Amino acid sequence: MTHIVFFEKPGCAGNARQRKVLLASGHTLEPRDLLGTRWTREALLAFLAPLPVAQWFNRAAVRIKSGEVQPEALDAETALALLLSEPLLIRRPLMQRADDQSRHVGFDTAAVDAWVGLGTKPASSSLEACASPAQSCTSPGEQHANV
Numbered sequence: 001m002t003h004i005v006f007f008e009k010p011g012c013a014g015n016a017r018q019r020k021v022l023l024a025s026g027h028t029l030e031p032r033d034l035l036g037t038r039w040t041r042e043a044l045l046a047f048l049a050p051l052p053v054a055q056w057f058n059r060a061a062v063r064i065k066s067g068e069v070q071p072e073a074l075d076a077e078t079a080l081a082l083l084l085s086e087p088l089l090i091r092r093p094l095m096q097r098a099d100d101q102s103r104h105v106g107f108d109t110a111a112v113d114a115w116v117g118l119g120t121k122p123a124s125s126s127l128e129a130c131a132s133p134a135q136s137c138t139s140p141g142e143q144h145a146n147v
Contacts, residue, residue: 001026003098007034025119
């Protein structure tokens with residue numbers, strides 16, 4: 001199948017479910033720490049640029065859920081600067097195919113299936129990280145409510 005570089009938040013239960021689906025579909029993964037990666041403007045835009053700015057953000061991040069950060073109100077340059085300074089706000093996973101270097105953001109199962117193929121369809125149509133309202137995304141030093 002396909003080898004995928006998989007940028008995730010270490011310890012995230014949502015990312016673990018996503019990895020499991022990809023592996024069960026026969027793909028191989030190269031997990032990488034999304035928060036520990038030294039993102040450049042160009043590298044992050046390679047993933048995000050095709051999407052509307054509001055879809056660049058992890059909706060379960062505390063600062064977004066609290067209303068402190070409102071993605072719909074941000075222009076691309078402001079949003080990018082914020083994401084580079086606070087990678088916890090980046091929607092995840094970020095995935096890149098090794099064979100053609102194509103990229104994908106998030107884990108809507110239909111979109112991921114169209115991108116790389118998912119032999120067995122998961123029960124949920126969306127496996128976005130931290131998708132449950134009961135879960136939240138915290139900084140690495142805080143307790144992980146989604147682990």
